Amino acid sequence: MAIIYTPQGNVRLSLYGDIWRYRELFYFLLWRDIKVRYKQTSVGIFWAILQPFLMMLIFTLVFGSLGQAALVGIPYPVYAFSGLIFWNLFSRSITSASESMLANKSLIKNNAFPRIILPFVSILINLLDYFAAFTVLVLLFIFFRIQLPLVGLVMLILPLILTVFLSVGIGAVFAVLNIAYKDVKFLIPFLLQLWLFLTPAIYGGGFVSEQYRIVLAINPLTGIIQIVHNVLLGLPVDITAIMLSLALCVGIGSGGLLFFSIKEKKYLDIL
Incomplete structure (x- = not known):
């Protein structure tokens, strides 16, 4: 049976406070x-650069001609890659966070500490991949002679x-569900593949028919990607979509942490 650590007071504030109090363990x-x-890995962090770059090449071949028509003065590879590095950060974070509890089974069973540290750690590691891939985006700006806005x-x-x-938030939910329901690890890749094509990272919102734009509107990543394309490329933004994304990110993130704090005791006994 796992040793249970119980947070005190307000759940969400307690989780963040616990991470700070256990920061040495967090860093370790x-x-x-x-x-x-x-x-x-034989290629190390280079894979973090290679994966979004190959995805960008594939989408350029498939959607490049259609995408370029709607991007006046903006090369499609730059548009796609700037969105894909954020998408990769999200998808890799969800995948690694979902596996974080099972991967640290022995640590959980023998030590009392805030378990939320495990999904947090697995997600923050992906920031290294993000910054590595971002260097390629900078090189693309230089290659296509696009001025990189410092304010952006x-x-x-x-x-x-x-x-x-x-x-x-999402990773924390999958982290506890993955303990009890082994099918979750097979469901996540499918959901992420579907989610990618529902996110305007590789295409603009103008490609989506009016009746289907509600799907983009309720996607919390829509506003995030729009902000990225706006601050880097000067593309127009839908303020409503951005505000909705902000609300969804806060709501889903907070709800996921609350779900984790409520359910972790129940599911940890299964370990």
Whole structure:
């Protein structure tokens, strides 16, 4: 049976406070997972660059001619890659967070600590991949002779924080569900593939028929990607979509943490 750690007071505030109080453990696990992750691959962090780059090439071949028609003065590869690096951060974070509890089974069974640290650590590791891939985006700007806005780079902090918070909420839910329901690990890749094509990372909202735009509107990643394309490429934004995405990210992130705090005791007994 797992040793249970019980947060005190307001659940969401307590979870963040616990991470701070256990920050030494947090740093240890983060550094441990970084070393394990990149020692076990022959190409290391280069894969973080290669994957979105190959996806960008494929989507350029498939959607490039259609996409370019709607992007006056903006090369489609730059448009696609700028969205894909945020999508990759999100999808990898969900996948790694969902596996974080099972991957640390022995640690959970023998130690009392805030379990939310595990999904957080697995998500933050993916920021290394994000920053590595972002260097390629900078090179694409240079290659296509597009001026990279310095103010835009600073403003990317907002979509980055929203992406991480959204990932924490969803990843925390899958982390506990993955303990009891083994089919979850097969469901996640399918859901993420479907989610990608419902996210305007590789196409503009104008490609979607009016009757289906409600799907984009309720996608919390829509506003995030629109902010990215706006601050980097100067593309117009839908303020309503952005505000809705902000609300959804906060709601889903908070709801996911609340679900985790309520259900972790029940599911940890199964470990």
